[in-house]
Amino acid sequence: DTGVSQDPRHKITKRGQNVTFRxxxxxxxxxxxxxxxxxxxxxxxxxYFQNExxxxxxxLLSDRFSAERPKGSFSTLEIxxxxxxxxxxxxxxxxxxxxxxxxxxxxxTQLSVL
Amino acid sequence: SQQGEEDPxxxxxxxxxxATMNCSYKxxxxxxxxxxxxxxxxxxHLILIRSNEREKHSGRLRVTLDTSKKxxxxxxxxxxxxxxxxxxxxxxSNDYKLSFGAGTTVTVRA
Numbered sequence: 001d002t003g004v005s006q007d008p009r010h011k012i013t014k015r016g017q018n019v020t021f022r023x024x025x026x027x028x029x030x031x032x033x034x035x036x037x038x039x040x041x042x043x044x045x046x047x048y049f050q051n052e053x054x055x056x057x058x059x060l061l062s063d064r065f066s067a068e069r070p071k072g073s074f075s076t077l078e079i080x081x082x083x084x085x086x087x088x089x090x091x092x093x094x095x096x097x098x099x100x101x102x103x104x105x106x107x108x109t110q111l112s113v114l
Numbered sequence: 115s116q117q118g119e120e121d122p123x124x125x126x127x128x129x130x131x132x133a134t135m136n137c138s139y140k141x142x143x144x145x146x147x148x149x150x151x152x153x154x155x156x157x158x159h160l161i162l163i164r165s166n167e168r169e170k171h172s173g174r175l176r177v178t179l180d181t182s183k184k185x186x187x188x189x190x191x192x193x194x195x196x197x198x199x200x201x202x203x204x205x206x207s208n209d210y211k212l213s214f215g216a217g218t219t220v221t222v223r224a
Contacts, residue, residue, distance in 0.1 A: 004156070031210065042118075042202050042214035043157065056211070091156055102147060103212060105156030 002026070004106035006092050012112045013082055020078045021109045025094030032075050033103060034067055035091040036060065043091055049075060050097070082113045118146075118203045118215030126221045133190040135218040137203030138183075144206045146179055148188050151200045151217070160188075160201075193222045 005024045013019050025032050030051050035043035046065070047057045051072035061067075064082075069075040079086055089110050093103040118139045127133050137146070145164045149157040163170045163179045163186065170177045176189040190197055200219045204212040 033212075035214075040216070042204075042216050045211055045213065048210055050210070093157075101145060101162055101206070102159040103157075105149075105158070107156045108154075110154070 004104050006106035006109050010110045014114050018080045023075045023092030029094035029096050031095045033093045034077050037089045084113050087113045120215045120218040124219045128223050133193050135188050137186045139205045146186050147204045149202045195222050198222045
């Protein structure tokens with residue numbers, strides 16, 4: 001169990017640029033989640049995958065956001081035409097369906113949009 | 115929107131004292147979980163209590179759940195400096211989605 005890893009840890013970008021984040025879940029976990037967290041707030045649900053299928057997207061996830069999980073392994077979250085309001089910590093978590101209850105989180109990607 | 119709300123927002127205690135924080139939520143749940151987050155890091159699962167349970171213990175942690183009041187409390191006994199962190203309650207109302215509150219920031223003074 002090597003834990004959930006996220007890359008990069010920090011990303012600074014200019015408004016209007018595209019960014020992509022990667023998440024590698026715990027290998028045997030079939031569920032993967034993306035959350036967004038701003039300073040002083042709890043994580044907000046963005047989207048969820050079971051294996052390679054994206055089963056729910058929050059209305060927080062505008063058309064500029066897209067997430068994929070090819071082959072049910074790692075996942076990517078892309079933000080196109082970034083805005084200053086996108087600045088946040090993006091957290092990835094995974095879980096095993098049968099245990100299904102608790103989430104294992106990565107350390108997050110801190111995005112700053114200038 | 116966030117399902118749970120923690121109270122207080124911040125808590126400062128002396129090492130060795132107990133820390134209590136509360137969580138209220140809005141809709142019916144399958145279970146309620148507590149997570150800890152150290153500054154700039156991801157969240158770590160602490161304890162889970164199911165909707166048909168009233169109290170649960172894990173080491174120095176004690177969690178209670180009152181579904182009639184839609185509330186839960188987390189007690190950390192004999193606090194240590196390493197307990198300094200933000201604590202979040204999270205509720206599961208369907209098969210997969212966890213909804214988090216805004217958290218309680220706990221500072222343990224040496």
